[in-house]
Amino acid sequence: MSPLLGQAPDPELIRQIRDITMAHKEIIGIHDLVVHDYGPGRIMISLHGEVPGDGDIFELHEVIDEVETELNEKLGCEAVIHMDPIAVNDELVKRTREQVAKLVWEIDPKFTMHDFRMVNGPARTKLIFDVVVPFGYGMTDARCGRRSRRPSRRHGEIIRRS
Numbered sequence: 001m002s003p004l005l006g007q008a009p010d011p012e013l014i015r016q017i018r019d020i021t022m023a024h025k026e027i028i029g030i031h032d033l034v035v036h037d038y039g040p041g042r043i044m045i046s047l048h049g050e051v052p053g054d055g056d057i058f059e060l061h062e063v064i065d066e067v068e069t070e071l072n073e074k075l076g077c078e079a080v081i082h083m084d085p086i087a088v089n090d091e092l093v094k095r096t097r098e099q100v101a102k103l104v105w106e107i108d109p110k111f112t113m114h115d116f117r118m119v120n121g122p123a124r125t126k127l128i129f130d131v132v133v134p135f136g137y138g139m140t141d142a143r144c145g146r147r148s149r150r151p152s153r154r155h156g157e158i159i160r161r162s
Contacts, residue, residue, distance in 0.1 A: 009035035013075070017045060020070055021081075026051055026063045028086060031114040031132075035077075043077035050114075053085035084115060093118055100127060110134050 013035065021030050029050035036044040049067070051060045064081045071079040087093040097116045104113045116129040133139070 007037075009037065013043075016075060017047070017071065020074060021047070021049060021067050024063050024067055026055065026060055027067070028052065028088065029114070031084075031130075032082075041076060043075070045071060045077050045079040046082070047079070048082045048084045048115075050084045050086045052088045054087075054089060055085075087117070096127065097129075100129060104131055108133075108137075110137070 014033065017033065017035075018030060021027055027049045030047050031050070033047040034045070036046075038044070049064060051063075060083060064083055068079045068081055071077055093116075096118060100116065101113050104111050110133075112132045113129050114132070116127070119126045119128060
């Protein structure tokens with residue numbers, strides 16, 4: 001496929017982006033990586049960098065700026081990184097994230113999950129997360145959604161509010 005029409009980025013470039021970004025201890029994960037190639041010397045990158053939700057926002061912002069600069073200097077591309085705060089010191093969130101990830105994996109091991117968060121309301125806790133379904137997967141979004149509800153009935157409640 002032609003670069004003008006869009007093509008998958010070079011796997012080596014993806015590896016370098018991940019390595020450079022993850023070399024910073026404050027960044028605990030990345031997802032939603034998009035590479036836009038507009039020709040020689042005109043590559044744009046956007047990604048979401050997961051950072052500790054209890055970290056200092058100013059320090060984390062500085063780290064993100066440093067990574068964007070480093071990607072430009074080492075790979076010759078412009079980068080925009082969106083910070084995604086992740087609860088890293090909450091045992092209930094950790095345990096629930098692991099349980100939900102297992103349920104997602106049971107639907108299909110090719111699926112991955114990110115952006116997990118728990119929002120406490122007056123009557124219930126909402127679980128919010130994104131599931132990545134591989135490109136070209138032979139199932140519609142609606143069918144994936146219906147299938148995702150089945151395991152929760154089979155496994156019962158993950159969270160009980162006291």
